Amino acid sequence: MSPKPLTDPTSTTASKMQPKHTTIAVVGLGYVGLPLAVHAVSRGFNVIGFDIDEVKVAQLERREANFLDAGAQKDFREARSLAITSHEGALQGADIFIVCVPTPVNAEHMPDLRPLESAAAVVGRALTEGALVVIESTVNPGVCEEVALPILERESGLRRGEFLFAHCPERINPGDKEWSVRNIPRVVGGYDLASRARALELYRTLIAAEVRAMGSLKETEAVKMVENSFRDINIAFVNELAMAFDRAGIDVVNVIRAAATKPFGFMAHYPGCGVGGHCIPVDPYYLIRFGYKNGFEHRFLKVARHTNNAMPGYTVDLLSDQLRVKKKRLKRARVALLGLAYKRDVSDTRESPALIIRDLLTSRGADVRTYDPYALSHSNAKKLEDALKDTDAAIIATDHRAFCSLTPHDFQKYHVDIVIDGRNCLDKRAFQDAGILYKGIGH
Numbered sequence: 001m002s003p004k005p006l007t008d009p010t011s012t013t014a015s016k017m018q019p020k021h022t023t024i025a026v027v028g029l030g031y032v033g034l035p036l037a038v039h040a041v042s043r044g045f046n047v048i049g050f051d052i053d054e055v056k057v058a059q060l061e062r063r064e065a066n067f068l069d070a071g072a073q074k075d076f077r078e079a080r081s082l083a084i085t086s087h088e089g090a091l092q093g094a095d096i097f098i099v100c101v102p103t104p105v106n107a108e109h110m111p112d113l114r115p116l117e118s119a120a121a122v123v124g125r126a127l128t129e130g131a132l133v134v135i136e137s138t139v140n141p142g143v144c145e146e147v148a149l150p151i152l153e154r155e156s157g158l159r160r161g162e163f164l165f166a167h168c169p170e171r172i173n174p175g176d177k178e179w180s181v182r183n184i185p186r187v188v189g190g191y192d193l194a195s196r197a198r199a200l201e202l203y204r205t206l207i208a209a210e211v212r213a214m215g216s217l218k219e220t221e222a223v224k225m226v227e228n229s230f231r232d233i234n235i236a237f238v239n240e241l242a243m244a245f246d247r248a249g250i251d252v253v254n255v256i257r258a259a260a261t262k263p264f265g266f267m268a269h270y271p272g273c274g275v276g277g278h279c280i281p282v283d284p285y286y287l288i289r290f291g292y293k294n295g296f297e298h299r300f301l302k303v304a305r306h307t308n309n310a311m312p313g314y315t316v317d318l319l320s321d322q323l324r325v326k327k328k329r330l331k332r333a334r335v336a337l338l339g340l341a342y343k344r345d346v347s348d349t350r351e352s353p354a355l356i357i358r359d360l361l362t363s364r365g366a367d368v369r370t371y372d373p374y375a376l377s378h379s380n381a382k383k384l385e386d387a388l389k390d391t392d393a394a395i396i397a398t399d400h401r402a403f404c405s406l407t408p409h410d411f412q413k414y415h416v417d418i419v420i421d422g423r424n425c426l427d428k429r430a431f432q433d434a435g436i437l438y439k440g441i442g443h
């Protein structure tokens with residue numbers, strides 16, 4: 001029996017989509033595409049997952065997906081009917097194509113749309129009249145219509161309007177137990193009304209939350225840009241406060257926590273040793289380039305990027321200062337770097353500030369031991385003990401739960417007497433009382 005369509009509080013009409021008669025091809029099986037494909041299976045759709053990475057496809061065929069959290073891995077193993085392939089031919093005749101490929105920036109911080117372009121070509125070759133293509137990848141306004149749509153037309157031989165085309169930016173937050181692909185509200189825009197209507201029908205069948213209709217593709221693309229730029233700017237603001245208040249002996253964390261007692265008009269963000277991941281340090285660059293294209297300079301966004309990019313260097317300088325107090329130098333100091341992932345309890349190291357801290361330490365002559373229980377393949381110490389033994393200092397770069405519960409004793413038993421808390425996640429008072437030179441970010 002196919003599942004009942006989920007009800008949507010904003011929807012007045014019941015969905016007409018029939019999952020068991022609908023085949024969805026998910027193109028790009030990463031943090032976004034794989035959970036979506038698995039969820040679509042659970043909603044009764046026939047789903048084909050396609051990826052160009054043959055090594056990854058072989059692992060996924062064996063139901064190995066270490067990059068997902070434990071719950072998502074279990075759902076994946078149970079989604080037995082999910083077909084995984086790297087053969088384009090398998091996509092022929094799908095009713096719906098959902099594109100979830102990366103949209104990174106290059107070394108010059110310019111949008112790199114090559115994966116999106118090649119995915120659009122793959123989809124175009126499999127596209128038939130009346131099918132729906134949805135771009136879920138994060139892009140700046142204009143990319144769907146000006147980059148993806150012409151490729152779909154060229155490769156399919158169809159003209160816009162003969163197939164349906166929509167954008168629904170993904171908002172998933174890997175590692176989040178409360179908000180997942182099942183219940184995060186979505187926004188949907190279409191090339192035309194028929195496209196939007198079909199995409200709304202799809203997401204209202206898939207998602208147990210509001211699915212909001214947008215006025216245009218460009219508006220929809222802009223939503224995601226604004227969400228992530230908002231976070232980047234707010235984090236940059238508190239990072240700036242952390243650096244400024246630190247000089248005056250003001251604990252910025254206490255200030256932010258107190259400001260957050262105001263029940264309106266304030267949203268707490270906290271400082272740290274840098275911003276990582278595939279979204280927040282990347283998407284503002286898409287908006288900055290979009291602005292330039294239109295003759296506009298996003299000065300605010302540029303300053304935020306600059307401030308957040310400087311935080312790993314600031315963190316290394318904090319360490320250097322503390323070493324000097326102990327009459328030591330960064331050069332030849334042995335430093336334990338705890339955490340390589342860009343955020344708590346995930347294995348993703350993309351754009352992680354921890355990697356920049358590691359490289360800065362090494363370039364300044366320190367001997368660095370790296371340890372991340374979620375990213376052991378990137379760690380040169382395989383146990384916490386191996387990382388801390390005989391080191392002069394430790395830096396916490398990721399607030400994994402296992403690190404947040406560390407006590408002064410955990411460091412002192414290895415004679416580590418300098419701790420730089422890049423995530424302000426340790427008990428500052430306890431560390432200071434124990435005689436450890438503790439320094440957080442503005443804390």
Ligand SMILES: NC(=O)c1ccc[n+]([C@@H]2O[C@H](COP(=O)([O-])OP(=O)(O)OC[C@H]3O[C@@H](n4cnc5c(N)ncnc54)[C@H](O)[C@@H]3O)[C@@H](O)[C@H]2O)c1
Nearest residue numbers: 028029030031032051052053101103115118119137138170
């Ligand atoms: N990771 C997140 O937390 C997150 C959250 C929201 C939105 N997004 C956005 O979603 C998109 C995908 O991000 P991700 O984190 O899932 O990336 P990812 O790197 O984890 O996965 C992308 C997958 O696409 C595959 N791929 C690349 N080119 C392809 C092609 N031409 N055809 C088929 N497959 C191809 C890659 O091999 C990879 O497996 C990006 O635009 C990202 O900004 C990511």
